[in-house]
Amino acid sequence: MGSNELQEKDAAGALGYDLSNGSSSNLDAARRLAKRLYHLDRFKRSDVAKHLGKNNEFSKLVAEEYLKFFDFTGMTLDYSLRSFFKAFSLIGETQERERVLVHFSSRYYQCNPNTISSQDGVHCLTCAMMLLNTDLHGHNIGKKMTCQEFIANLQGMNDGKDFPKGLLKALYNSIKNEKLEWAVDEEEKKKSHLEGTDEKDNGNQTKAVSRIGNSNNPFLDIPHDPNAAVYKTGFLARKIHADMDGKKTPRGKRGWKTFYAVLKGTVLYLQKDEYKPEKALSEEDLKNAVSVHHALASKATDYEKKPNVLKLKTADWRVLLFQAQSQEEMQTWINKINCVAAVFSAPPFPAAIGSQKKFSRPLLPATTTKLSQDEQLKSHEAKLKQISTELAEHRSYPPDKKLKGKEVDDYKLKDHYLEFEKSRYEIYVGLLKEGVKELLSGGENDAPGLKKSHSSPSLNQESPVSAKVPQDALPYSASCNWY
DSSP states (O other): OOHHHHHHHHHHHHHHHHHHHOOOOOHHHHHHHHHHHHTTSSOOHHHHHHHHSOSSHHHHHHHHHHHTTOOOTTOOHHHHHHHHHTSSOOOSOHHHHHHHHHHHHHHHHHHOTTTSSOHHHHHHHHHHHHHHHHHHHSOOSSOOOOHHHHHHHTTTTBTTBOOOHHHHHHHHHHHHHSOOOOOOOHHHHHHHHHHHSOOEETTTEEOOOSEESOTTOTTTOEEOOTTOOEEEEEEEEEEEEEOGGGOBOOGGGOOOEEEEEEEETTEEEEESSOBOTTSOOOHHHHHHOEEOTTOEEEEOTTOOSSSSEEEEEOTTOOEEEEEOSSHHHHHHHHHHHHHHHHHHBOOOOOOSOTTOOSOOOOOOOOSBOOSOHHHHHHHHHHHHHHHHHHHHHHHHSOOOTTOOTHHHHHHHHHHHHHHHHHHHHHHHHHHHHHOHHHHHHTTSOOOOOOOTTOOOSOOSOOOOOOBOOOGGGOSSOOOOOOO
C-alpha cells in the first residue's frame, strides 16, 4: 500500500471515529479528508455537505479546511455563494445545511473583512438570499417579495444598524434575475430529468414532482411524498385572510372557493377536480397546497359570517379560513392538522443574528423531525418553557410610554409572536401527551400507528374516497375566485 493510500485510510478511519464520537481534533486527518471532498476523490457531490455539517469538532475542522480551497477575495456575496454551490450539493438534514452556510459565511468574512461589518452580518444576508430565492422562484401563494420589502425586512440586522441599500438592491436583483442552484451528481441529474418529464401514466396522467416549492432552498421546501399517509379528506371552502407575515390579503382576493381537501403527510392538498389516490397532482394542485408544519388550527371564533369555520395559521404567518360541512367535521380537521404538526414539525432554528435589535421570528424548517415520539414531546416541552419565560421577561420591560413608532410596533409584534407560540406549543404538548395514534386514526381505521422509536409521516391512514365536488351539497358559495 502506497503512502497516499495509507494516509487516506487513516483519514477515513479518523472520520469514522470522530464523526461518531465528536471528540477528535486531528487536523492532519481533517485536511486530508477536506482535500478529498473538494476534489471528489471517491466522494460524490451529494456526500460533501454531510461531512461539513455535523455538530462536532472534527467536522468543524473538516469544514474549515474545505472552505480554504475557496478564495472569495474581492467577490460579491451572491457571486461567492453561487461559486460555492457549484462544488457540491447542499442536501441533508436542515441543521446540517444551516451549519454549512455558517462555515461559508465565516470564510467569506475572512476573505472580505471590510465589505460587511461582521460574520453575523454575512450569515444574515446569506440566509436572506436563500429565503428570497424561494419567495421569487418557488410556488408561493400571493405576490412575490419586492425589493423594498426585502430591504425593509433587513432593517437593523447589521449589528443593530442597516445594511447599505445599494448592497441589498444588488443582492435582490441578482437573485431575481438568476435563481440560486447547486451542483448535482450525474445520476441525480438523470433522475430529476425523468421526474420532471411529462411522462404519461395510464395514458393521460402526468408524473408527480418530488417537491412543493423550489428545491434550491434548503430550509423551506415542502416535501411531496406520493406514498405519505392520508389522515383526513373531505370538502372544505377556503378563504385567504392574510398573506405571508400576517399582511392583510387585498379585499378582491379574499373570496371563498371550494376544494376537495386531502391532509397527506405534512401537506394539506386542495384539489379542484375529481380526487383519486392513483392520480398525480397537477401544477395547480401543488400551488394550492399548504404545509402544516409548525402550523396551528383553531376555531375561528372572531369570524361570524359562516358556521363551522376554522382558522389555520401557517409557519410563515399566513392565515387561511376553512369552512367544514358540520361542527364535528370542523373539530376533526382541527385535531388532525394540529396532531400532524405536533408530531412531525422539526425543531426551529435560533435567530441568525444574536446582536440584532429588530425582532425577527426564527426560521421554521419544513423538513420532518428525526426525533422519536418521546423526544419530540420533550423538545416541545422545553420550547414551551423557554417561550413562557421569554414572554414573562418581555412583558416585564414594556416600552416607555413616550416612545412611538418602530420601537412600540416591534414590542407588540414580539409580544404577539410569543403569545401565539406559547399557545401553539401548549396544544402540541397536550396532543402528544394524549397519544397520537388514537388522535390520527380517529377510530376510522386500524392501520398501524406511530412507532415510538422514530417519527415518520406515515401514521394511521384514512383511505380517501374518489369523488367530485357536488356543488349543490355544500352550504357555501364556490363562485368566488382567488389568485
